[in-house]
Amino acid sequence: MTIALFVIFGLLIFTMFRKQRKVQAQMREKAEQMKEKLAPGTEVMTQFGLYGSVVSVDRDENKVVLELSPGNTATVHLQAVTEILQAPAGAEATAVPDDASSLTGTEPGPVRAETPEETLKRLNDDKDNGK
Structure with missing residues (x-):
């Protein structure tokens, strides 16, 4: 009885290691294929x-x-x-373009920096409007 348990236990361990080796081989093969495509x-x-x-x-x-x-x-x-x-x-x-003008179809204009107060007001307005 105990010999049968040892044999079954040995077979389980053997199949686990065998499956692990197959998975590792597949991962290695995938990595090699990916390196070739770079x-x-x-x-x-x-x-x-x-x-x-x-x-x-x-x-x-x-x-x-x-x-x-x-x-x-x-x-x-x-x-x-x-x-x-x-x-x-x-x-x-x-x-890739350096700016987003090609996406909107408009030419870039002068950019004005927003003051901290204006930013806070804009964010609060967006929050109140549910954006």
């Missing part, structure tokens, strides 16, 4: 939630330079990139 212009998300496009990849140093917004870059470890959102169409990445 190229300049690829839209990615990092492990800590930063979205950006790849500027350069240094596989020897395990570093990826990401452009988070126009002119702002960050260097992260290759393993920090966890998801590829969009592969670039061809070799070129789409250009």
Whole structure:
């Protein structure tokens, strides 16, 4: 009776380790495929939630330079990139405008800084109106 329990226990442990090895192999394969897809212009998300496009990849140093917004870059470890959102169409990445004028169809005008009192009034008005 006790021998049968040891055999069953041994089989359970064997199947758990076997399944764990398969999962690890699949994860390793997925990571390798993702590393191959990384190229300049690829839209990615990092492990800590930063979205950006790849500027350069240094596989020897395990570093990826990401452009988070126009002119702002960050260097992260290759393993920090966890998801590829969009592969670039061809070799070129789409250009992002520096301002929102192309979205509204209007030319940018002079910008007036809001005083703290005006900001407080605007926020209180928005709160009262349910925005």
